[in-house]
Amino acid sequence: MEKLTGLKKIKTAVFISGTGSNLKNIIKFSKIIKSPISIDLIISNTNKAKGLRFADQFNIKKKIFNFKDFKNIEKKILILLKKDKIKFICLAGYMKILSKNFIKKFDGKIINIHPSLLPKYRGLNTHSRAINNKDKFAGCTVHYVTAKLDSGRKILQKRIKITAKDDPTSLAKKVLKQEHKLYPAAIMKIFN
Numbered sequence: 001m002e003k004l005t006g007l008k009k010i011k012t013a014v015f016i017s018g019t020g021s022n023l024k025n026i027i028k029f030s031k032i033i034k035s036p037i038s039i040d041l042i043i044s045n046t047n048k049a050k051g052l053r054f055a056d057q058f059n060i061k062k063k064i065f066n067f068k069d070f071k072n073i074e075k076k077i078l079i080l081l082k083k084d085k086i087k088f089i090c091l092a093g094y095m096k097i098l099s100k101n102f103i104k105k106f107d108g109k110i111i112n113i114h115p116s117l118l119p120k121y122r123g124l125n126t127h128s129r130a131i132n133n134k135d136k137f138a139g140c141t142v143h144y145v146t147a148k149l150d151s152g153r154k155i156l157q158k159r160i161k162i163t164a165k166d167d168p169t170s171l172a173k174k175v176l177k178q179e180h181k182l183y184p185a186a187i188m189k190i191f192n
């Protein structure tokens with residue numbers, strides 16, 4: 001991955017669909033001097049994403065691409081990314097699957113956070129699946145995005161214990177707390 005020169009940070013877009021707690025966390029991280037990235041664009045597939053409020057709060061450009069309203073959405077997203085000189089993409093709770101063609105255009109430059117110990121539990125409902133299977137550990141993984149869902153090379157992973165008291169909600173909360181540490185650490189690892 002490209003090394004940093006001077007103080008120039010790598011222009012990054014974050015893609016979201018929901019609450020945006022990881023987005024908020026990445027924005028805060030991006031503002032510290034040692035962060036290799038700056039967050040210059042927030043993309044959502046829905047105007048209902050609560051996380052969009054962080055665009056206003058932190059004065060960052062946001063753009064909603066509603067897949068129901070437009071054709072060739074990815075083409076439009078790619079045009080915007082090029083126009084805004086975005087070089088890196090962080091997916092943070094983005095619920096759309098990116099096409100092979102889109103990923104090829106940003107080969108090795110898209111990362112995602114997933115709430116499980118990949119390769120276990122790709123896809124949705126990771127916490128209830130871990131509890132139902134009586135797993136001893138849950139966790140989260142930051143990985144490169146490839147055309148195969150939740151399957152790209154691992155960057156960092158954090159394991160946490162599942163206790164007898166845990167239900168999917170309590171486990172999600174515990175894992176999310178770790179996600180907020182893991183995502184910045186993974187970004188640092190990539191660029192250093």
Ligand code: GRF
Pocket residue numbers: 018019020021022023051092093094113114115140176179
């Ligand atoms: C996180 O659990 C993340 O791992 C998953 O979606 C959730 C997004 O949460 N991909 P938030 O919107 O960042 O709060």
